[in-house]
Each structure stands twice: as structure tokens, then as C-alpha cells.
Amino acid sequence: MRCPKCKKDEELRLIQQNLRELSLLGSTSIASYHIDHTLIVNIDRRGIRSLTTCDPSSSLVYSVNTQVGEFVIMRSPTLDLNPGIILVDLREKLVDARLLANNLYAISFVRFLQKNASSMASRGIIRAYGIKYLVKSNEDILVAIPIGDAGANNAEDVAEKVTSSIQDFPPDICMILRMMKEL
Numbered sequence: 001m002r003c004p005k006c007k008k009d010e011e012l013r014l015i016q017q018n019l020r021e022l023s024l025l026g027s028t029s030i031a032s033y034h035i036d037h038t039l040i041v042n043i044d045r046r047g048i049r050s051l052t053t054c055d056p057s058s059s060l061v062y063s064v065n066t067q068v069g070e071f072v073i074m075r076s077p078t079l080d081l082n083p084g085i086i087l088v089d090l091r092e093k094l095v096d097a098r099l100l101a102n103n104l105y106a107i108s109f110v111r112f113l114q115k116n117a118s119s120m121a122s123r124g125i126i127r128a129y130g131i132k133y134l135v136k137s138n139e140d141i142l143v144a145i146p147i148g149d150a151g152a153n154n155a156e157d158v159a160e161k162v163t164s165s166i167q168d169f170p171p172d173i174c175m176i177l178r179m180m181k182e183l
């Protein structure tokens with residue numbers, strides 16, 4: 001499809017969650033981040049139903065799965081968890097940001113990842129566009145937890161437990177929430 005604002009031609013990737021929505025509700029939406037605006041596409045079984053842009057990008061639709069370059073960020077249902085967790089399947093380029101209230105954090109983290117993925121250590125603290133994250137990854141999955149200046153003690157435990165427990169991607173969110181409660 002072609003973005004009506006910047007005329008960029010683009011292929012959008014539907015993820016399993018979109019297909020489920022399509023079969024249950026008859027339609028689904030996916031957004032694509034174009035830096036100063038966002039393209040929002042609504043699809044039904046017959047194809048594209050509407051194509052709109054959201055300008056500026058900061059007035060983002062928080063609960064729509066959003067494509068950022070080759071990555072797709074899952075955003076629904078969005079659960080507000082403090083401090084929040086971003087999970088990334090590095091191979092499939094799929095990002096689970098359902099456990100993060102702030103969509104802008106998810107987008108800026110993915111943009112950081114696009115530039116720095118190859119040079120990132122498998123664990124440690126990084127600063128991406130002014131936000132500090134504790135990151136930990138095993139071969140396939142990267143966990144990023146936004147942390148304040150106060151420290152990363154609890155985040156370390158969470159990251160450790162999540163990376164060692166996730167079997168499938170997207171992960172079972174209920175399992176992660178239970179895990180958080182136990183820590």
C-alpha cells in the first residue's frame with residue numbers, strides 16, 4: 001500500500017494476533033511508524049477498508065500493533081505494569097510491548113535496537129534516547145526493562161526469570177504477570 005502522506009510504498013506484516021482479530025471481529029488494524037506521522041491501516045476479510053495517517057506521530061494510537069521498519073510491535077491488549085517490560089524475538093523481529101504503558105518507549109527502543117542490535121551486549125544497562133533500560137538476552141529473546149535512576153535490583157531478578165522461563169513467543173502474558181507478583 002502507499003502512505004497517503006509521504007507516498008512511501010510499503011508492505012505491512014500481519015501477525016498472528018491480527019489474524020485472530022480478523023477472524024473474531026471481522027477487522028483488524030495495524031500501524032506503521034513513519035517518524036513524523038503514523039500510517040494506520042484497517043483491514044477486513046476483503047482487503048483494505050481504510051488508510052489514514054496520524055500526524056504528528058506523538059498522537060499515536062496506543063493499542064494498535066505498530067510496524068517500525070522490519071520489526072512489528074504487539075500492543076494489544078496493553079497492560080499497565082510498573083516498571084513495564086519489552087520482549088523482543090530477535091529472529092522473527094517481533095516485539096511484545098503489551099506489558100508497557102508507554103507506546104513511545106516501545107517505538108524509541110525498537111529504533112535504538114535497529115541501529116545497535118549487533119553491538120549490544122547480552123546483558124547490561126543501556127541508555128536509549130534518554131531512557132535507561134536493563135537488558136538481558138538469551139539467543140532468541142531480549143528482555144528490556146525501563147529503570148529509573150534508583151537502581152536495577154528488582155529489574156535484574158525479573159529479567160533473569162523471564163529470559164529463563166519463556167518457551168514460546170509471543171509469551172504467555174499471564175505467566176509473566178504471575179511471575180512478577182512472586183518477586
Ligand SMILES: [Zn+2]
Nearest residue numbers: 003005006034
Ligand atoms: Zn507515511
